[in-house]
Amino acid sequence: MSEVEWKTLRAKAHEAMGRAYAPYSRFPVGAAALTVDGATVSGCNVENVSHGVGLCAECVLVGNFISGGGGRLRAISVCDARGAVLMPCGRCRQLLIEHGGPELLVDTPRGPRPMGELLPDAFGPDDLAAVHPQGGDRA
Numbered sequence: 001m002s003e004v005e006w007k008t009l010r011a012k013a014h015e016a017m018g019r020a021y022a023p024y025s026r027f028p029v030g031a032a033a034l035t036v037d038g039a040t041v042s043g044c045n046v047e048n049v050s051h052g053v054g055l056c057a058e059c060v061l062v063g064n065f066i067s068g069g070g071g072r073l074r075a076i077s078v079c080d081a082r083g084a085v086l087m088p089c090g091r092c093r094q095l096l097i098e099h100g101g102p103e104l105l106v107d108t109p110r111g112p113r114p115m116g117e118l119l120p121d122a123f124g125p126d127d128l129a130a131v132h133p134q135g136g137d138r139a
């Protein structure tokens with residue numbers, strides 16, 4: 001990832017932040033990611049009057065990504081209303097690692113870091129396979 005690519009992602013995250021629906025927290029968030037194919041995808045937080053069912057920007061990004069055809073995420077940047085880099089919450093780290101793996105580069109205040117550092121020893125498909133080696137959908 002070049003500095004130019006990070007700047008583009010940060011700009012797209014900021015743009016998405018401007019579309020956030022966050023009347024309850026008044027904390028708009030934007031997220032933008034680069035895919036391994038070179039496409040970009042973004043998302044903003046979408047809150048709800050039933051506070052607990054609100055969606056984080058990263059969650060909306062993943063939904064947009066999958067509904068747009070999916071693939072693999074390479075890098076992501078998330079920002080707040082000031083444009084400052086924001087760390088994905090724990091749930092969103094799990095959502096993101098599913099589609100980018102531990103190599104997914106995450107913009108952090110300390111610079112880009114692989115998701116494997118931010119969610120070490122993540123729960124993953126191997127944990128399911130250990131119980132159901134043949135696959136299957138029943139417990």
Ligand SMILES: O=c1ccn([C@H]2C[C@H](O)[C@@H](CO)O2)c(=O)[nH]1
Nearest residue numbers: 025027029045056057087088089
């Ligand atoms: O990484 C984050 C952290 C928080 N939020 C949202 C959730 C909620 O709408 C608001 C305040 O927590 O910010 C995100 O979208 N992404």
